[in-house]
Amino acid sequence: MSSAGSGTTRPQALTKDGQLRRILRLFRPYRRKLLSVVLLVAGSSLVALVNPFLIREIMDTALPQDRLGLLSLLSLGMIMVSVTTSSFNVWQTHLSATVGQLVMHDLRTAVYSHLQRMSLAFFARTRTGEVQSRISNDIGGMQVTITTTATALLSDVTVVIAATTAMFLLDWRLTLASMLMLPVFALVSRRVGNQRRNITRDRQRQLAELSSTMQESLSISGILLSHTMGRSHSLTDDFARQSRKLTDVEVRVTTAGLWYQSTIWIVIASMPAMIYWVAGLTSSNGHMAISIGSLVAFTSLQQSLFRPAQRLLTVGIEIQGSLELFGRIFEYLDLPVDIAEPERPVEPAALRGEVRMRGVGFSYAGTQRPTLAGVDVTVPAGRSLAIVGETGSGKTTLSYLIPRLYDVTSGSVTIDGVDVRDLSFDTLTAAVGVVAQETYLFHATVADNLRFAKPDATDEELFAAARIAHIHDYLMLLPDGYDTVVGERGYRFSGGEKQRLAIARTILRDPPILVLDEATSALDTHTEQAVQKAIDAASVGRTTITVAHRLSTVRNADEIIVLDRGRVQERGTHDELLLRGGHYATLINRDTEPVAV
Structure with a gap:
């Protein structure tokens, strides 16, 4: 039997791959809903890629040839694409939010249930505010990642694959020119992600410290003690110092990688100009190798590619920070229960009380x-x-x-x-x-x-x-x-x-x-x-x-x-x-x- 007086063994930290596998297991009970989300996201992403091809036909065929019927049909198709993608987005947002909140509910309940099984010794050596912070701040901090990031990841991956394929079909040379900067973006994104993860760890520790201070000093016992000891002002000063530390950390979280993101947006904004320039270089005797409609369709696809690609890199940064939050939650879930219920308990027929x-x-x-x-x-x-x-x-x-x-x-x-x-x-x-x-x-x-x-x-x-x-x-x-x-x-x-x-x-x-x-x-x-x-x-x-x-x-x-x-x-x-x-x-x-x- 374990002794309740023994120190709680700190669970061994999971590797990044181990954490990701464990996170994916959290979604397993909701795989049917997730399958519906996948289908809706994939459908919405694929339907949205139809628009550039409709634009190409409008510019290369319907408008030059004055084919009003075809123009009306193509314009109606663009409207239907918008209606369809919007409808798909509403449903997938509802489903993904539901799944995300259910996963957060499961996590909160699992942590609370596990803490209920911990011995008195654990709570005697752990600040109440720290325990509460794991349930409220850490799980609350994962809300965006769980409810929207997974869906955005799936949507953006689908768009990137489909857009890249469509761009190759239009012009493989322009596609290769468009891909030159992606490896650089990925490398910088990884570095920023590691930085964000370390800052997130500092933020959650400071949040736990602030929660502990509030829990102890704003209880009736704490207020009674501070008033009778004349410590209200000093407690306020201590709280202000801790809050300022949290403010500084939050600023670091928000500004981490800003120059990197700014650079990416500049490159994205400059890419259409570069494509036009490359298209001009490949022209021969005043005739372009690609039609105007195809060029417009290509730049539209290019924007469809780079925006989700940039979001994917940003999501990678967010996931790095969220892994730290998941790690803190898994750390509590993996705490050994030092006073465990017997596997085969003895049930006496009657209790006399000796x-x-x-x-x-x-x-x-x-x-x-x-x-x-x-x-x-x-x-x-x-x-x-x-x-x-x-x-x-x-x-x-x-x-x-x-x-x-x-x-x-x-x-x-x-x-x-x-x-x-x-x-x-x-x-x-x-x-x-x-x-x-x-x-x-x-x-x-x-x-x-x-x-x-x-x-x-x-x-x-x-x-x-x-x-x-x-x-x-x-x-x-x-x-x-x-x-x-x-x-x-x-x-x-x-x-x-x-x-x-x-x-x-x-x-x-x-x-x-x-x-x-x-x-x-x-x-x-x-x-x-x-x-x-x-x-x-x-x-x-x-x-x-x-x-x-x-x-x-x-x-x-x-x-x-x-x-x-x-x-x-x-x-x-x-x-x-x-x-x-x-x-x-x-x-x-x-x-x-x-x-x-």
Whole structure:
């Protein structure tokens, strides 16, 4: 089994060919729509090439010979070409946009789903803004490439091939003269593309940094801290510096290769003049080797060739930048899941709630001293265990091993005799309910926050859980009752009210095991008593494991263990440990000492 405390292995970077193959696989589910796009693009491109030949007939035949009927027919043909190409373009744009957005949806969902499978350790060492930036900025930055570039690439390739063929049919010498500059354009385009890719990498990193700053400083907690510490101006200055860096990078992205593109446009604009000049050189005795109509048709085809050829080179530059975005997304998708669901999970017939730890050891990545070592504890079903100790003794870490927020480095944690690593995640979350020290509430109604634990819960079930948590009567006094919006992170409620809401939310799942991580440590004495009543009511008939900071809350526990530097130093009941006069007695005496005024 992988340890949750181990560092996340950085996935090996894909080669450019490997990335392209992987990108193409993203479009595989939509190949029927893509086939329709291909046909529409090819049809539109081929139909558009008919116009130069119609122009040639108009100039060489219809106009010189005063054939009004033929002129009308050819003119009508040019109009029909425009109608047909426009119709094809509308349909292919709709289809390609649909496919592109579906691919982006798949990518966003895949990244979000994969991140949901990552362990707590990953999020403990990764800034939230960085994670959000991968989903929003990086995938959002690929929108143009996915939705329009692929279609433009196909369309332009079709036009270039068809136009080149038609030009050879008209005059092979003029065609060769027209192709002389293309290799130079391709070479310069490749260099600019590499430059654009490097700049794109810098831009996405700066976007992630800016997103992290906004996420941290513009949350309620961040605003509260900046106002009370008088740091609003300095935070604004820091944000301005980061924004200016992003501005500079964006300018570099926009201006990369501008001189190259300008040169190409100058050459394209000059090509008709060169063709006329070459046509004049090949004339003999005042007679041109090519008719006026064919020459006009040829220059029209030439423009049809060079414009898509120039776009193809530009698309190549855009793809270089997009490869960096795809690479950042694939990097997250390839992150190894260090806490994986078992392939063949054990499904116990019933959950009683016995918790047993045998030889449990745990170490965080990058730390030399183990956080836990040789912990042996058994909590019979329906009994209570309290975990106490100094700050940093490993109390919370030990409690997080039970719901498998981390995996043990050594030893085992079992529920009803089954290793938690052999239980499915659904079974494990049904077995263990966790009330953390810091209550997290969504910016939604009270009812929605409670139903996060059980989406199909009835109102009666909500009321019952709230009554057990001693919060129902208070909620009913609110103007909107259970429809009250709690505010960002629950800031419309006090600490004790949020804790009781968290207890009610956990009770709604009705787990046989309840893990309480210092649920009353940050509360005043009066509020602590109210929350403790809720905890006592919630613990009835359940296996309860309490991480305690205030020792007054664990006096009635069936067993108390004292952790010191990750090891169990003492165990017993409250009275037994006091009589022993060891670590626990010292902690109790310090906890009850009057504070000097």
